[in-house]
Amino acid sequence: MENERQLEQNRVDQVVKEIQKQQKQTEKEYKKAHEETSSVEKNYVQNAKVNTTEVDDRMETNAEIQQQKQLVAKNVQTEQILKEQLETLQDLEKSPYFGRIDIQDPGDEQETLYIGTASLNDDHQNFLIYDWRAPISSVYYNGTLGHVEYETPAGQQQTDLLKKRQFKINNGQIKNMFDTNETVGDEILQDVLDEHSDEYMKNIVATIQKEQNDIIRDTKSDLLLVQGVAGSGKTSAILQRIAFLLYHSRDTLNADQIVLFSPNLLFSRYISDVLPSLGEKNMRQVTLHEFFSRRLQGLNVESLFEHYENENNFSTEQKKLNKYKRSIKFMQSVKNYANHLPATDFHFTDITLNGEIIFSKEEITRLYSSFAGNMTLGHRFNTLKKKLLKKLDKIVGKRSTSKEIQDMLEDLSDEQYNEIIGDKEDSFASYDEEQAYLGLQITQKQYAVIYDALYNDFFFDGYEQYGAFLKQVLPGSFNEYAQNLEYHRIELDDCAPLLYLRDLLTDSGQSHSIEHLFIDEMQDYTFAQMRYLKHVFAAAKLTLLGDSEQALYSESQRPEDLLQGLTDTVHAQRSNLKLLNKSYRSTKQITNFMKAMLPEGNDIEAFNRPGDRPVICQVSDEKSALSALYSHLKKSAAKYSSVALITKNMTESQQLYERLHHNLNVTLLEEKDRTLPEGIAILPIYLAKGLEFDSVIVNNVSETEYPKTNERGILYTICSRAMHELILICPGKPSPLIKELDPALYTTEQTLSLK
Numbered sequence: 001m002e003n004e005r006q007l008e009q010n011r012v013d014q015v016v017k018e019i020q021k022q023q024k025q026t027e028k029e030y031k032k033a034h035e036e037t038s039s040v041e042k043n044y045v046q047n048a049k050v051n052t053t054e055v056d057d058r059m060e061t062n063a064e065i066q067q068q069k070q071l072v073a074k075n076v077q078t079e080q081i082l083k084e085q086l087e088t089l090q091d092l093e094k095s096p097y098f099g100r101i102d103i104q105d106p107g108d109e110q111e112t113l114y115i116g117t118a119s120l121n122d123d124h125q126n127f128l129i130y131d132w133r134a135p136i137s138s139v140y141y142n143g144t145l146g147h148v149e150y151e152t153p154a155g156q157q158q159t160d161l162l163k164k165r166q167f168k169i170n171n172g173q174i175k176n177m178f179d180t181n182e183t184v185g186d187e188i189l190q191d192v193l194d195e196h197s198d199e200y201m202k203n204i205v206a207t208i209q210k211e212q213n214d215i216i217r218d219t220k221s222d223l224l225l226v227q228g229v230a231g232s233g234k235t236s237a238i239l240q241r242i243a244f245l246l247y248h249s250r251d252t253l254n255a256d257q258i259v260l261f262s263p264n265l266l267f268s269r270y271i272s273d274v275l276p277s278l279g280e281k282n283m284r285q286v287t288l289h290e291f292f293s294r295r296l297q298g299l300n301v302e303s304l305f306e307h308y309e310n311e312n313n314f315s316t317e318q319k320k321l322n323k324y325k326r327s328i329k330f331m332q333s334v335k336n337y338a339n340h341l342p343a344t345d346f347h348f349t350d351i352t353l354n355g356e357i358i359f360s361k362e363e364i365t366r367l368y369s370s371f372a373g374n375m376t377l378g379h380r381f382n383t384l385k386k387k388l389l390k391k392l393d394k395i396v397g398k399r400s401t402s403k404e405i406q407d408m409l410e411d412l413s414d415e416q417y418n419e420i421i422g423d424k425e426d427s428f429a430s431y432d433e434e435q436a437y438l439g440l441q442i443t444q445k446q447y448a449v450i451y452d453a454l455y456n457d458f459f460f461d462g463y464e465q466y467g468a469f470l471k472q473v474l475p476g477s478f479n480e481y482a483q484n485l486e487y488h489r490i491e492l493d494d495c496a497p498l499l500y501l502r503d504l505l506t507d508s509g510q511s512h513s514i515e516h517l518f519i520d521e522m523q524d525y526t527f528a529q530m531r532y533l534k535h536v537f538a539a540a541k542l543t544l545l546g547d548s549e550q551a552l553y554s555e556s557q558r559p560e561d562l563l564q565g566l567t568d569t570v571h572a573q574r575s576n577l578k579l580l581n582k583s584y585r586s587t588k589q590i591t592n593f594m595k596a597m598l599p600e601g602n603d604i605e606a607f608n609r610p611g612d613r614p615v616i617c618q619v620s621d622e623k624s625a626l627s628a629l630y631s632h633l634k635k636s637a638a639k640y641s642s643v644a645l646i647t648k649n650m651t652e653s654q655q656l657y658e659r660l661h662h663n664l665n666v667t668l669l670e671e672k673d674r675t676l677p678e679g680i681a682i683l684p685i686y687l688a689k690g691l692e693f694d695s696v697i698v699n700n701v702s703e704t705e706y707p708k709t710n711e712r713g714i715l716y717t718i719c720s721r722a723m724h725e726l727i728l729i730c731p732g733k734p735s736p737l738i739k740e741l742d743p744a745l746y747t748t749e750q751t752l753s754l755k
């Protein structure tokens with residue numbers, strides 16, 4: 001193997017040389033493109049300054065400016081492509097590839113292929129490196145030695161896999177290399193997982209596992225549901241899947257056509273480096289709260305966490321009503337209501353300008369009622385809108401010739417005149433024509449808010465309409481809704497049905513250009529919300545990832561039932577369920593501890609990375625709990641770069657921050673925060689969703705904090721954020737969730753030496 005290693009190092013050296021050669025070449029081209037852009041830009045600025053008094057000159061100059069503008073845009077694009085190429089080459093120079101496969105196609109000679117994060121050809125079009133997303137590369141991730149099949153655009157191909165070799169190459173030097181028959185051998189994975197957590201998530205292309213690869217390369221399903229245990233690589237799989245899809249359909253798909261719903265803003269930033277590290281642009285990202293807030297402007301949308309806290313105070317009856325609002329049945333009743341709503345029951349509203357009614361709701365209702373009943377809802381509403389706009393044009397036209405406007409025209413200053421006339425000064429045949437034009441411009445400006453109101457459907461009151469719907473279908477929840485509305489608030493469970501109703505009646509709100517919709521932490525979404533998202537992104541294929549055990553705010557569900565429910569909810573034709581049972585994030589000891597908390601935890605498989613057992617620090621009261629917390633935080637912060645004190649809710653986080661921040665460098669994280677601090681972070685679990693930390697400290701696992709076993713999901717999720725160290729403080733009697741664990745799974749610390 002030593003000899004082999006030398007041979008491989010020689011090849012790495014050769015490839016690096018080729019990379020450096022191409023780097024030099026690309027740098028030259030980049031510099032040239034940059035100079036060209038600068039010179040065209042200079043030209044453009046000069047042309048834009050040319051004297052434009054003569055009409056002919058002006059037209060010519062305009063055409064020239066347009067041409068120059070296009071030229072600048074083209075050059076900027078070329079420059080950008082070259083810059084990206086340079087960045088890719090810089091990355092490849094450090095680590096050109098991570099895998100090698102030797103294959104033999106039937107009837108062909110044996111071939112050796114190397115696989116890396118991007119492809120590289122030499123001058124003779126020989127592939128020195130294959131992109132990890134190329135069809136042949138799937139053999140590396142999927143196949144054990146022997147006969148293998150793989151998908152290509154031309155259909156299924158077969159080959160014989162003779163050898164599979166893994167490399168770890170840093171700065172052009174092979175650090176580790178070995179042959180394996182497994183998907184990707186454990187040794188290199190172990191190395192990667194031993195590393196400390198970082199501000200940003202890393203790509204995993206060198207160590208993708210077979211079951212993850214199946215998720216990444218699925219191009220057939222229109223609903224792909226992934227149920228994976230904590231730390232099994234769901235988020236990683238999403239991101240590599242996006243990179244794969246962008247490569248696979250690069251002629252038809254771009255990053256703007258992909259939307260990812262993420263659990264919180266911290267998470268959005270945490271994952272933001274993965275796609276750029278693979279040479280791709282980031283997809284669009286949004287949280288459900290942001291998404292609803294944008295569509296319900298002016299209202300305070302309840303967050304998932306507030307919802308959970310508020311619901312604790314609800315009566316059983318209210319809880320029952322809310323449960324119904326989350327169901328697909330409720331969304332069906334929204335649709336039914338919309339489809340059968342008589343024209344006279346539409347909640348139109350007066351459109352006024354400075355107190356004067358321009359269109360009264362009665363007039364709008366009359367107009368709407370006059371259309372044929374067999375028109376679709378959308379067609380009917382759009383016809384109404386067009387008619388109102390036409391009527392408005394008439395009103396504006398008439399008013400533009402009124403005495404009031406004529407008087408205004410007479411009083412125009414030169415400055416006002418120039419502003420209104422713009423570049424149209426010489427385009428009128430007569431003075432009267434010019435005056436008519438000016439009058440119309442002034443009147444249109446006065447009525448701009450009305451045009452705006454019509455374009456934005458403000459003549460229809462979706463909030464009142466939803467209230468009327470509730471009164472009819474779920475009267476028990478009307479008062480609560482109306483009261484909230486008075487205070488400009490809306491409950492989370494009302495958002496999806498309200499928007500669905502508004503969209504159906506007004507034929508708006510849909511985004512047909514989105515091709516792929518990804519939802520992470522899907523266990524926190526209701527069926528009603530899923531239905532609405534499918535309505536909005538009607539053309540999108542869905543990839544939903546979650547772990548029902550991490551459902552903080554609802555009961556867990558069997559994956560098969562969930563798939564069936566979702567398939568019906570979004571009317572999927574080709575749905576697919578993938579399960580991930582192996583957990584990579586935490587040490588074996590931490591994974592074994594947290595899996596023991598779950599009744600069905602035995603299915604979880606820990607990756608074999610050894611570490612210390614979790615520590616339960618048993619103290620007698622709150623005061624000693626604080627001292628223990630302080631002492632542990634201090635020790636952990638000295639050892640690890642990322643330490644998190646994770647609480648059940650924000651109030652606890654705030655209280656602990658108040659008590660600790662005088663003596664320790666701690667940062668309290670809030671909903672609006674986007675960056676993780678260095679050192680110790682204090683945050684509630686709903687903000688820690690999807691994140692990971694070297695060390696996690698839980699402030700209170702006593703029976704007062706977790707009295708019931710139905711809070712299993714919360715404690716499990718908190719513990720599963722830990723990569724290397726987990727410490728749980730327990731003032732007084734432990735929670736039943738801890739008591740039922742086998743003591744061999746943790747170390748108990750009774751007292752602490754406090755310094």
Ligand SMILES: Nc1ncnc2c1ncn2[C@@H]1O[C@H](COP(=O)(O)OP(=O)(O)OP(=O)(O)O)[C@@H](O)[C@H]1O
Pocket residue numbers: 189192193202204207208209212228229230231232233234235236237547584585689690691692720
């Ligand atoms: N194949 C892999 N190679 C290297 N690291 C991996 C692999 N799969 C997962 N990981 C690592 O395991 C950790 C957990 O991955 P990830 O966050 O994607 O899991 P998850 O299933 O989304 O977790 P959770 O649901 O608990 O938030 C990350 O640090 C990730 O880099």
